[in-house]
Amino acid sequence: MDNVLVVDDNVAICQALALMLELNGYHALYCHTEVDAKNIVAQQDISLVIQDMNFSADTTSGTEGKRLFFALRDIQPGLPIILITAWTQLEMAVELVKQGSADYMSKPWDDDKLLTSIGNLISLHKLTQSNKKLVKAEAERNVAIVDADLCGLVYASGTMQRIVDLTLQLANSDVSVLVTGPNGAGKDKIADILHANSPLRDKPLIKVNIGALPSELMEAELFGAEVGAFTGATKARVGRFEAANGGTLFLDEIGNLPLSGQVKLLRVLQTGEYERLGSSQTRKCNVRLISATNADLKADIAEGTFREDLYYRLNVIELRVPALCDRVDDIVPLTQHFIGPEFSLSKTTQKALNSHLWPGNVRELQNACKRAVLLARENKLAAVDFGLSDAVDEIRVSAPNHDDISKDEIVAAMKAHDGVIARVAKSVGLSRQALYRRLDKFGITR
Structure with a gap:
């Protein structure tokens, strides 16, 4: 349940707003002074503040509300704050909106409008905080990876x-x-x-x-x-x-x-x-x-x-660790790493490399790169240098169309081979990893 703090020197206003909030699923807190408001925001998890612009008798300038607004933002940056103001402080409320206030409303307020504003602002605030956490986590992860020793591992997938x-x-x-x-x-x-x-x-x-x-x-x-x-x-x-x-x-x-x-x-x-x-x-x-x-x-x-x-x-x-054919995005970066900076790849060659199934995985690719460098007639390597000129089309024709393998075929193979994955995979022409993915896709119990 989201905590909403009401700050107003008028007890009746605090009680009326608190009742409205409680009836609509919020946990309401209220106080009457700047000091109390700052203490509550500093010590509790507050999702939104509704605050008046004046807290002293016979004060109408709005300076108290302005001061509290900036004080609360210092304690919790980005905290949604709705200003409840008399018309005499409308100009200052507009000024604070420009400074980052979430919204302002005049007294007497419209319950439906206020509740809509509260719901939208809390949802937006949660989304913003969640995005910040994700960005922070991503930054920390990137720092960890930069500082880590990856032992020469090359990948892009x-x-x-x-x-x-x-x-x-x-x-x-x-x-x-x-x-x-x-x-x-x-x-x-x-x-x-x-x-x-x-x-x-x-x-x-x-x-x-x-x-x-x-x-x-x-x-x-x-x-x-x-x-x-x-x-x-x-x-x-x-x-x-x-x-x-x-x-x-x-x-x-x-x-x-x-x-x-x-x-x-x-x-x-x-x-x-x-x-x-x-x-x-x-x-x-x-x-x-x-x-x-x-x-x-x-x-x-x-x-x-x-x-x-x-x-x-x-x-x-x-x-x-998946087979190389299941992480195609790694093929070209690995190839460029193995052939070195003095050689390059044409678009056609890159396509041929990505089309090959690489049953020997990275080890096979590394050996193909050694062959290409030794046999190259120019610095821009062609598919033929890797031994792929004719092989690509043959592999594509002879390779099974994995998308054509149905759930019934896999279930039948599982029964025929007593669920032994290695045998099932061989019988339907899939790698074990590809078979595991299809078992998950079709919801077949292993």
């Missing part, structure tokens, strides 16, 4: 801006973050930003690509190994958890971790304790864990290849 905002917000926390998205989309860059803007920025950031490790060496790589723990172990090995102690550990392709490794990883996350391979000595570590995957871990859980309890330990917060 609103989608990536939202991901960057959330990444910077999470950087100061110590929660485990799961970064998801297709191969080559930039998941490792998000991990870099999380660490670079965290309180651990001066501590080690250790990266492990689980998918590149032989399964028989994976546990030794993560937790370390003693001499003789396995064939060829001629010296003790420091594990990645030990190396990252006090800092950040980034486990890429976490979905490839075997079940035996998952059990040990879960224990570390729960207790901070582990043993090197071939040792019974319990060690302790304190790391901030960031993991990443391009797999559908929920489908892996359903198939029994990934532990559900570990999934929820890893996925306190999920950051989903």
Whole structure:
């Protein structure tokens, strides 16, 4: 309920206005002096003030009202103030309107007109204050981004801006973050930003690509190994958890971790304790864990290849990095970054780049840019330099028209594949991210 303050030395006027306000859904307060009015505005949340122009007996100059008007505006800039005045102060009321007063009315007032003015002014004031808060928040966000270390990330899309905002917000926390998205989309860059803007920025950031490790060496790589723990172990090995102690550990392709490794990883996350391979000595570590995957871990859980309890330990917060084809606004800025300032792009080339589906995402684009720079015959690069001259039209023809995929087709595919997203997406010719969007669009329960 909005608080409206009435300031008038006439008790009957205050009571009449207060009754009118209360009957129309406002909370009315009233007082009779300048001092009381200033104290109330300074101490309470007032949405609008209705004030007289004179507060002393036999005073008709309006100077008291003028003085109070500016005093209230000093206390709360932008506060809507309606002046109730006798005709003798009409000229001064008009002057104050020019100085920023919201409205003025003569005594006796018209209830309907006054109520309309009150409603409009309070609504306008709320909108103005809301816009100011949004502008302030945007300015603060921009300052935060300017001051942040984005680790060379290049983007222009609103989608990536939202991901960057959330990444910077999470950087100061110590929660485990799961970064998801297709191969080559930039998941490792998000991990870099999380660490670079965290309180651990001066501590080690250790990266492990689980998918590149032989399964028989994976546990030794993560937790370390003693001499003789396995064939060829001629010296003790420091594990990645030990190396990252006090800092950040980034486990890429976490979905490839075997079940035996998952059990040990879960224990570390729960207790901070582990043993090197071939040792019974319990060690302790304190790391901030960031993991990443391009797999559908929920489908892996359903198939029994990934532990559900570990999934929820890893996925306190999920950051989903979309495929490059789902953030087209990033393609040209990334291309210009990769080719450097000595090369430029024609409009036709930009269109060809934006039309390509980039199944390999940013990594594929970066490789295409290396090719273009090496094969360029002039500084303005053509589509053929990127290998796109004929490929664009072929891709457009062969690519499924996603808009033609109906709700019934998706429901049928979900039933046929028991809701396993990776299989459903493949059967209807969509990426997992595109399928998730259509599930949301059609209101289909996953």
